Amino acid sequence: MNLQNIGCNYLEASARKRLEGILDPGSFRELCPPTEKRISPHLHYFDIPVAFDDGVVTGEGTLDGKTVAVIAQEGRFMGGAIGEVHSAKIVGLLRRCLAKKPDAVLFLFDSGGVRLQEANAGELGVAEIIRAILDVRAAGIRVFGLVGGSCGAYGGAGIITGCCDALAVSEEGRIGVSGPEVIETNMGVEVFDSRDRALVWRTFGGKNRYLQGQVRELVEDSMESFRQAAIRLLSLKPDYSLDQLEAEQKQLEERAEKFAGCRDAVDVWRKLGYPSPENIPSLTVAELKSEGGAK
């Protein structure tokens, strides 16, 4: 165990702590900070206390000397849910990139999706964020997602992860559309028990998303692991083209065909050729990668 990383896990850190840990020391500059008090104009109807940053931190900094625009969602405020102000801050930062041309955008996800108290504004906000991300990518600027927060990336946030160039995710960082509770409600608790954390992690968690080819970098839950993975992502070339989307179509068709009928991640991993798929949840990232080499 790396002693330096004790007390530095990513999962439980706040959005600002994460940025501090990922970016070059002292390089972060927040845009639209809490002192501007850009609060939700809607939450008062529901008697919900507001946050001066509306649950998202936006700004600029450097990573390994490269300029990056950064977005970090704060899962501690309403589960990082996306409302009007929250999404506007993200869209504003992304549109700013078209003029400032940073080397890349880092999107630190930690969100359960659309904020239901502002459902229409949040839903549209997700669509605007997607459009703005693709504008940035079409301009040749890469957008990378990091998922390792306690709220994961569900609903609209899960869809946005799929619009990034590449992702770095920890095992604890879950990605999905309908969350565990919704699946339980729809399928019955005997099929899917949303309180079974091992089941939730192997279904939505980073390992499954990595093994099925959705995630570029699987990382341990530490600030330094995420920072090093983000630095590695910076070496990727931008590519947003029909050729790339046709390759993605092929990959997604093959996945749908190969794993048709699978109802548990262990079945997926067995079909991938892992001799002891039931052991995968207990492997470290390094062990899993060497296992992958041996299979």
Next chain:
Amino acid sequence: MTLQELLPKLFPAGNTVTVTDNIVSGEGRTASGAVSVIGTTNGTRLGIRELLALSRLFINVLRNHPGQPILMLVDNNGQKMALEDELLGLNQYIAHLVKLQDLARRNGHQVAALVYGNSIAGGFIAFGLCAGDTYALPDSNTSVMILPAIARVTKLPLEYLEELSKTVSVFAPGVKNFFLTGGLREVWDGNLNDCMDKSFCRDQSADTRDQLGAERGGRPEAAKIIREIMNA
């Protein structure tokens, strides 16, 4: 309005649209040429199978009919909420379809979505809100979540939400409420063929929905904050 009622109104000169497993595809004839029609019907839920089929249709138009306008006909009851689909990464299948719509627009296709039935939650993002422009018929239904479900999640009494929804548009279901946020360019009424022709003449290069939301009063803050950060 049903698909069978809608198609002749959109394309009085005729169409070759067919439906297979609730996926709508074909061409419509207009005075200015052929329009690609890609859609769903019967309120089908969008799972991996549907998303892949819709994506294939977009790839076909992008490869074989460069520049042809695309009309998306939207009727879904949301994304499929099934363990099998989530296990395989439904989010990525939705994102893939969304990127194809976006790339079509960038490659010179006009891409307009018309909600003629329902469009709900992840289904609305997957197929509707990521077109170049989004339109709706007056009797269609857009929502993120129905009020009883919002009541359950927010732990607020349903009666309170029902009362509040009469005056506060930002969370309440319905085309009128969504229009106010700026999410719909227009509600199509009257001659649908004219509405469609006009929509295909619009410049779709900029996303101006934040300004529409400010003008209509449904999103009082978004446009201002976007500008502030861009210019900070």
